Amino acid sequence: xxxxxxxxxxxxxxxxxxxxxxxxxxxxxxxxxxxxxxxxxxxxxxxxxxxxxxxxxxxxxxxxxxxxxxxxxxxxxxxxxxxxxxxxxxxxxxxxxxxxxxxxxxxxxxxxxxxxxxxxxxxxxxxxxxxxxxxxxxxxxxxxxxxxxxxxxxxxxxxxxxxxxxxxxxxxxxxxxxxxxxxxxxxxxxxxxxxxxxxxxxxxxxxxxxxxxxxxxxxxxxxxxxxxxxxxxxxxxxxxxxxxxxxxxxxxxxxxxxxxxxxxxxxxxxxxxxxxxxxxxxxxxxxxxxxxxxxxxxxxxxxxxxxxxxxxxxxxxxxxxxxxxxxxxxxxxxxxxxxxxxxxxxxxxxxxxxxxxxxxxxxxxxxxxxxxxxxxxxxxxxxxxxxxxxxxxxxxxxxxxxx
Numbered sequence: 077x078x079x080x081x082x083x084x085x086x087x088x089x090x091x092x093x094x095x096x097x098x099x100x101x102x103x104x105x106x107x108x109x110x111x112x113x114x115x116x117x118x119x120x121x122x123x124x125x126x127x128x129x130x131x132x133x134x135x136x137x138x139x140x141x142x143x144x145x146x147x148x149x150x151x152x153x154x155x156x157x158x159x160x161x162x163x164x165x166x167x168x169x170x171x172x173x174x175x176x177x178x179x180x181x182x183x184x185x186x187x188x189x190x191x192x193x194x195x196x197x198x199x200x201x202x203x204x205x206x207x208x209x210x211x212x213x214x215x216x217x218x219x220x221x222x223x224x225x226x227x228x229x230x231x232x233x234x235x236x237x238x239x240x241x242x243x244x245x246x247x248x249x250x251x252x253x254x255x256x257x258x259x260x261x262x263x264x265x266x267x268x269x270x271x272x273x274x275x276x277x278x279x280x281x282x283x284x285x286x287x288x289x290x291x292x293x294x295x296x297x298x299x300x301x302x303x304x305x306x307x308x309x310x311x312x313x314x315x316x317x318x319x320x321x322x323x324x325x326x327x328x329x330x331x332x333x334x335x336x337x338x339x340x341x342x343x344x345x346x347x348x349x350x351x352x353x354x355x356x357x358x359x360x361x362x363x364x365x366x367x368x369x370x371x372x373x374x375x376x377x378x379x380x381x382x383x384x385x386x387x388x389x390x391x392x393x394x395x396x397x398x399x400x401x402x403x404x405x406x407x408x409x410x411x412x413x414x415x416x417x418x419x420x421x422x423x424x425x426x427x428x429x430x431x432x433x434x435x436x437x438x439x440x441x442x443x444x445x446x447x448x449x450x451x452x453x454x455x456x457x458x459x460x461x462x463x464x465x466x467x468x469x470x471x472x473x474x475x476x477x478x479x
Contacts, residue, residue, distance in 0.1 A: 078112060084301050085116045092271065093239070097264040099257075099295045100273035101281070104303030106452045109275040111322040112303065117244055117329055122271065124329045128248035128375070128459065130255035132262065135245075136226040137219070140233060142243045142331060144214040152236050153199040160189040160196070176206045194228060195235045227266040234267045244271035250460055251283040254292070261292040275452070278302075319449040320344055336372050339365040344448050347412075362444035363398045363410050366454070370399075376462070379403065388431045395428060404465040407437045408458070412444045438465060 081102075091098045102109035117124055125142045127135045143149070154171045161169065169186075171179050183203060188196040201217035209215045221229040234242065247260040257274065264272050276284075281300075285293060327337050343361040363382060370376045384400025386407070399408035409425070429439045440461060442454050 078303075081112045081301055081303065082116050082119075085112075088299065089120075089271065092269050095268045097261075097268040097295070098272075099260055099264050099299040100271075100301065101296050101299045102273065102275045102301050102303060103278055103281050106275050106277065106456065107319055107322075107450050109303050110326060110452050111318065113246070113273060113275065114322045114326045114329065118325055120240075120244075120271075122329070123243045123331065124326070125243045125245050126248060126330050127245065128253075128256060130253075130259045132259055133222060133226045135247075135259060135263065136222050136230050137214075139230070139243060139245055140218055140222060141214050143233065143237065144209075144218070145212040145331075146243065147237060147241065148211075149215055149218065149236070150202050150205075150208055152238075153202040156195065156236055157183070157186065157199050157203070160192070161186055171203055176204055180204045192235060194232045198229075198232050198236065227262065230263065230267050230270070234269055239269060242270065244273065247272065247274045248456070248459070249274055249276065249280070250456055251280040252460075252463070254284055254287065257284065257296065258292050261295045264295065265291075323448065323451055332369070332372055336365070336368045339368045340448065343444075347444055347448060362447040366408075366410065366447050367399055369451070369455075370458075379462075380406075380408070386432060386435055386437065389435045392431065395431060397432070401462075404462060404469065405437045406461055406465060407432045407439045409439065409441045410444050410447060411441055 085100060088098045088100045100113075102113060123142060123146065125139045127138055129135065157171075158169045169182070171182065174182070183200050198217060198221060201221075202215055205215065205217060218229070218233070221232065245260075245263065247256055249256040249260075260272055260274060263270060281296065284296065287293065324337065324340060327340060339361070343365040346361040367380060367382045370380055371378070380399045380401050382399060384397050384402070386395045386397060386400065388395055397407045398410045400406075401408075409428075411425070425441075429441075432439050438461060440457065442457075446454060
């Protein structure tokens with residue numbers, strides 16, 4: 077792990093602690109950049125919320141939902157209220173065990189802290205709620221605050237929760253996703269203490285920097301951390317252990333379900349064994365994991381079908397596709413390394429591609445190995461294809477891929 081890059085991320089954290097808005101922008105090969113980010117986040121003991129849209133309310137809501145899963149916000153509200161009051165040995169504030177009416181009466185007799193009226197009002201709304209929400213569920217008072225004004229609500233939550241106890245935010249943005257970066261910059265500016273980062277290829281950053289000068293571009297330059305290209309290894313057989321370990325940690329940091337993590341581990345084991353005994357299981361396990369990963373996100377849930385079928389235009393044999401999206405006419409095929417060892421298999425795949433293209437489908441192929449070692453690159457490619465295809469089918473410019 078590059079100690080210099082980790083040290084730079086530590087410096088970014090110190091800037092945030094000083095109230096300086098900082099967007100950590102890791103520039104370079106996506107998987108290597110994410111390995112650095114994942115290691116740094118793991119050292120800090122944080123979780124990560126992934127967002128890939130430009131809707132400020134949706135982004136703040138996703139982050140707040142993750143916060144509610146990790147913390148007892150009602151408990152945080154009680155601590156905030158108690159600590160905001162002058163020391164009084166003759167009086168001990170106690171909210172637990174009291175009814176909503178009793179808590180309301182108790183709060184009315186307290187003095188709101190100066191300069192923190194918004195946080196005080198949120199605390200009141202939380203503590204005066206007739207019934208607390210189930211554990212891990214975002215309280216209605218917080219949802220309503222975000223609906224009214226998402227950025228002030230974010231500021232209020234950051235003030236409510238102890239420093240260093242909130243999830244980090246990673247914004248996914250490709251070359252055409254400048255609005256997502258604008259949203260990230262707005263969040264950083266509103267809540268400088270919020271750990272926010274993004275990963276861009278050098279090409280994507282160059283595309284953004286061609287735009288007219290703005291506060292967003294200034295933040296990208298100021299938070300830029302360049303990662304060198306990895307040295308090529310002539311021996312490419314076998315899965316890189318570091319990439320696998322980093323992806324597994326990242327899945328957990330990002331709140332992936334246990335099913336998704338288990339499918340990832342299964343795909344890793346099967347692909348590793350395929351190097352010793354080539355068979356179709358490696359590809360099959362990679363398909364299952366990638367499908368589950370896409371199903372784990374609301375924006376692509378239900379979009380792809382595993383092992384879907386297409387009746388080709390003009391007749392002929394029905395085609396089975398590893399991951400099929402009939403809505404956007406996208407066909408995703410997962411190839412094991414042994415696909416390229418058989419000339420007949422290679423020709424068969426090309427004929428299948430032509431038949432799908434003649435039926436109006438865009439076809440994209442990924443190596444099964446890359447599903448477990450270059451996951452982020454695959455997801456970004458799919459984001460781009462989904463956004464472009466939607467734009468083409470609706471006659472609108474595709475500005476943002478969402479997964």
